[in-house]
């Protein structure tokens with residue numbers, strides 16, 4: 001087979017549907033990455049327009065441009081859109097587009113999940129836009145503090161749009177994070193051991209892990225607040241055993257890591273581009289990896305620095321102040337590694353490099369003002385002033401937008417396969433840089449003069465007039481600059497001058513392919529021996545196109561790839577991907593019905609949507625099975641691998657591990673909330689305690705013991721080639737017992753609207769019940785599989801996956817039941 | 828997976844002990860605790876004891892990560908896990924040092 005035949009064959013196997021219909025059925029990471037990025041930039045423009053409205057309003061004293069009610073919506077939506085609908089999705093889009101290419105494989109781990117995540121993002125984002133168009137957008141500030149955001153002080157639907165819409169969007173963040181984690185750990189080119197991974201992959205991996213542990217507290221907070229607003233469960237009402245500070249803890253437990261979730265991918269972009277711009281290699285690869293890891297961890301110990309003014313005891317303040325100063329160290333390590341890289345190389349002032357310099361200058365200042373506000377007495381002065389908004393824009397714009405602009409200009413030739421023709425970009429950079437600093441330096445200053453954030457207007461006597469006008473003029477210069485970048489990019493896409501391959505002379509794998517990229521990325525997969533494969537082997541692209549790598553011969557109509565051992569990069573499984581389908585968009589539409597029903601309080605459509613999603617999930621997973629065993633398959637170069645469905649640690653198992661990590665964080669946050677209310681909230685002890693029942697507790701506990709044992713039994717019986725229906729049925733029975741015990745607990749809990757104690761127990765019980773139902777669904781699925789002949793001693797992957805979920809259900813089931821019954825038993 | 832574990836363990840333990848000590852402080856302040864041990868008020872004694880334990884655990888982890896029996900076979904993973912090991916220890920010492928000298932519950 002010659003290169004052209006191979007290309008044709010692979011294209012028929014891998015191509016998405018032609019035309020715009022293809023958007024709805026594509027599961028290809030290149031398509032979806034581009035869709036993510038375009039949508040995210042659409043939201044960046046909307047958020048930017050809102051920023052312009054803010055600056056128009058503040059340009060003059062006593063401005064009559066917008067009233068306070070509208071102004072509240074404008075700044076809330078600006079912050080919300082920029083954080084949730086621009087920054088995070090931009091990372092997801094970039095990672096989805098780039099990772100398989102840079103790791104030398106053909107797609108991400110779960111292609112349909114990529115599509116599902118995209119559509120959840122698109123639908124959730126549209127909900128927010130609808131709210132804005134109708135003038136009922138959220139208006140409580142981007143961190144939505146109760147009691148302001150509670151039903152008493154914000155009776156309208158505005159806040160519900162935030163809580164429900166953002167949770168919907170978060171589904172896409174969690175989906176992408178699971179996907180990215182498994183892809184980086186398992187879906188790499190053979191030979192790419194951990195130390196040979198491109199640095200961007202390390203950053204993306206760390207960011208994804210942070211999303212998995214950082215977002216669940218926010219999702220929990222949103223669920224609790226929405227339940228409080230809709231049904232009156234008093235989680236955040238101090239007079240009924242709740243505490244509004246609980247929200248602040250949950251929010252910032254997410255919110256501070258969020259800042260690093262935004263910064264780390266940008267740092268990944270910098271670490272990738274900078275060495276190429278300086279014609280050298282990255283200095284201190286191991287140090288950078290360690291520093292990024294340290295940063296990720298430390299950032300989880302800082303959340304209280306957003307709460308320095310809430311009256312927390314001194315020692316608590318001191319812990320978080322100390323930890324906050326500590327993060328400057330790993331950030332410094334990275335900055336020095338970058339400076340060292342520049343020192344070592346020969347920097348060339350090409351366009352991406354200009355944006356990187358813009359980053360350095362801005363981010364260092366942002367970091368310094370950050371250390372200033374980490375010092376408690378200073379923060380008491382600056383809290384809630386324009387100084388803080390100025391600081392956060394130095395970090396976010398400097399630390400994210402400049403690097404992303406650098407990334408856009410760097411990878412644009414890859415996306416389009418074209419050369420930049422018009423040279424608007426340099427001028428645009430100058431305008432953005434000057435405009436940005438004028439706007440936000442002025443805001444630091446006026447903040448120190450006492451201007452609070454989020455005020456719709458001020459008086460001439462305040463003496464802030466001139467500074468605000470300067471700031472607003474600066475912001476218009478900035479906007480013109482961003483507009484020019486947009487025009488530059490559009491012109492680039494439209495002008496037809498083909499570029500050459502690898503225009504920057506980079507060493508990473510994404511340039512070892514024709515551009516724009518093909519649906520299958522690589523005609524055959526490379527074997528990696530160093531961190532910069534293209535430097536060692538400049539015509540790698542040609543060799544791969546000739547089919548000299550792995551999996552060079554298309555088989556059947558399979559979309560094939562392989563996975564590797566995490567540490568060593570030795571190939572370990574053969575994978576067949578699903579192909580184009582509309583299932584993801586359908587499923588996210590039904591998911592949307594669920595959220596919209598909650599929003600509009602159409603509660604009778606909620607169960608319909610839940611059942612709909614369950615049916616679709618069933619179909620989704622059912623399609624993965626095989627009716628007969630597959631012998632180990634050759635991948636070329638004399639290696640044969642078992643198919644993923646014939647192993648214990650299949651991609652689905654890995655995906656479950658990381659999804660359960662996020663889930664466990666959610667549950668952990670719920671327990672934290674319970675303990676927090678119990679020990680800190682006023683209004684405790686509750687008027688009545690839960691009445692313990694040995695029967696219920698005993699039933700639940702025995703279910704929790706039966707389930708895991710039965711699953712292990714089923715697995716070992718199946719491994720011996722015998723029928724394992726009995727074991728699976730026993731596991732189903734165990735799940736039913738847990739479910740019944742949790743349902744009884746919800747039924748008998750003290751009235752959840754009278755005290756936060758009952759409310760929390762109710763939520764704990766529903767968490768247990770939900771997982772019990774999930775385990776029932778899964779074990780029933782397994783029984784159906786066994787009966788229909790989809791399992792065998794070889795085809796065993798599903799036993800491990802479902803076993804994992806049954807184990808998890810048992811553990812949380814026990815904890816939930818103990819939390820309810822134990823206090824009563826002890827008394 | 829083992830290598831990932833080696834890299835993550837020390838900072839994870841830091842996070843756990845940081846939260847635990849913060850929680851302990853909350854508990855001590857929520858419940859009236861009084862008494863004197865070794866010339867220290869009981870609250871302070873508890874907190875300092877927890878602090879010392881947290882540091883001890885980190886030291887054990889570092890020793891383990893350096894020991895030839897438990898360290899990773901890959902030099903790169905060894906390097907990164909040593910670095911994160913030190914991060915865990917330093918972060919523990921630095922972020923919890925307030926238990927020694929700031930006032931509690933005020």
Ligand code: HEM
Nearest residue numbers: 048051054075076079082087141142389396453454455475
């Ligand atoms: C395009 C240029 C931008 C301008 C001119 C701008 C301007 C502003 C201004 C003036 C405020 C203060 C509103 C007030 O306190 O009354 C603000 C708030 C905020 N901005 Fe921006 N911004 C820009 C870009 C961004 C970006 C890129 C992000 C994040 C990635 C961001 C995130 C936020 C957040 C989180 C707030 C706080 C909202 C709140 O108080 O609830 N901004 N912005």
Ligand SMILES: [Cu+2]
Nearest residue numbers: 256302305306
């Ligand atoms: Cu923070």
